[in-house]
Amino acid sequence: MLVSVALPLILAFIMFSLGLGLRKEDFTRVARFPKAFGIGLGNQLVLLPVVAFGITLLLQVSPELAVGVMILSFCPGGVTSNVLTRLAGGNTPLSISLTAVMSLCSIITVPLLVAASVNHFMGNEAPPVHVAALGLKMFLLTAVPVFLGMWLTAAKPDLVERISHPISRIALVLFAFIILAAIAKNRVVFFGNLPTLGPALILLNVVMLAFGLLTSWLARLDRKDATTIALESGVQNGTLGIAVGAMIAVDSTETLPPTTVPAAVYGITMYLVSLPFVFWRKRAIGTTQKNSDTAGFGV
Numbered sequence: 001m002l003v004s005v006a007l008p009l010i011l012a013f014i015m016f017s018l019g020l021g022l023r024k025e026d027f028t029r030v031a032r033f034p035k036a037f038g039i040g041l042g043n044q045l046v047l048l049p050v051v052a053f054g055i056t057l058l059l060q061v062s063p064e065l066a067v068g069v070m071i072l073s074f075c076p077g078g079v080t081s082n083v084l085t086r087l088a089g090g091n092t093p094l095s096i097s098l099t100a101v102m103s104l105c106s107i108i109t110v111p112l113l114v115a116a117s118v119n120h121f122m123g124n125e126a127p128p129v130h131v132a133a134l135g136l137k138m139f140l141l142t143a144v145p146v147f148l149g150m151w152l153t154a155a156k157p158d159l160v161e162r163i164s165h166p167i168s169r170i171a172l173v174l175f176a177f178i179i180l181a182a183i184a185k186n187r188v189v190f191f192g193n194l195p196t197l198g199p200a201l202i203l204l205n206v207v208m209l210a211f212g213l214l215t216s217w218l219a220r221l222d223r224k225d226a227t228t229i230a231l232e233s234g235v236q237n238g239t240l241g242i243a244v245g246a247m248i249a250v251d252s253t254e255t256l257p258p259t260t261v262p263a264a265v266y267g268i269t270m271y272l273v274s275l276p277f278v279f280w281r282k283r284a285i286g287t288t289q290k291n292s293d294t295a296g297f298g299v
Contacts, residue, residue, distance in 0.1 A: 019149020068262035076102030078237035182264035208234035
């Protein structure tokens, strides 16, 4: 019941809440930030999976959990990255545009990359991953709710203005519920692998935030854009990671499989790393704005 009904509905609701914050301009706005958008896209599509792969090898993460870490690295940012960007004083429109475009790209990229990861890490024990079926499920559970949210926003803006905040709070509660459920269902795996899995996910978060700043500095982006790129590079959609981890498992209709554990743990460790980063960037950006006479790029 949890995997076959509750998890898909929760993911769809969270993606619907994301859609309520999107406009069609969010997909075309990328033309205003071509350099920053290109860096953010490259970091998420290429750099993040490469870093995740290296960490799983370095820390010798077990095969099923390594697949879960890789699934997480294939997921786009979500509502959380947009909220953290806003709190940090970053470029929120750029963050929303990256999340919107990456969410659509993930319908194609995630099934292909997940299939490759499962075969690499699990070998002869790998469950069959039907790429087309997984892509269709992701389309139904992510793209369709997002577009429904966008449609409602365009058709009933006054209604959306009244309900968007309560819906966002409900989405946050549901996110916390699915994180706790994934951990509770796999508490033996969770506690048995926490000494390796916890540091691996914290390291992934820290390295990607750092690489986000580094690539932005190399591209001479300003601090607001650099903060946005760092958060979009380092903060992933944990709920989608849990859902995909459940979708690829064999006989997982009654329980959440171990492949969901990394995304669940990440839902906790992400805040331990990201919140201090947000407060630091908020202060750095505020200092830059107060000294706007020394305008220029920097991290």
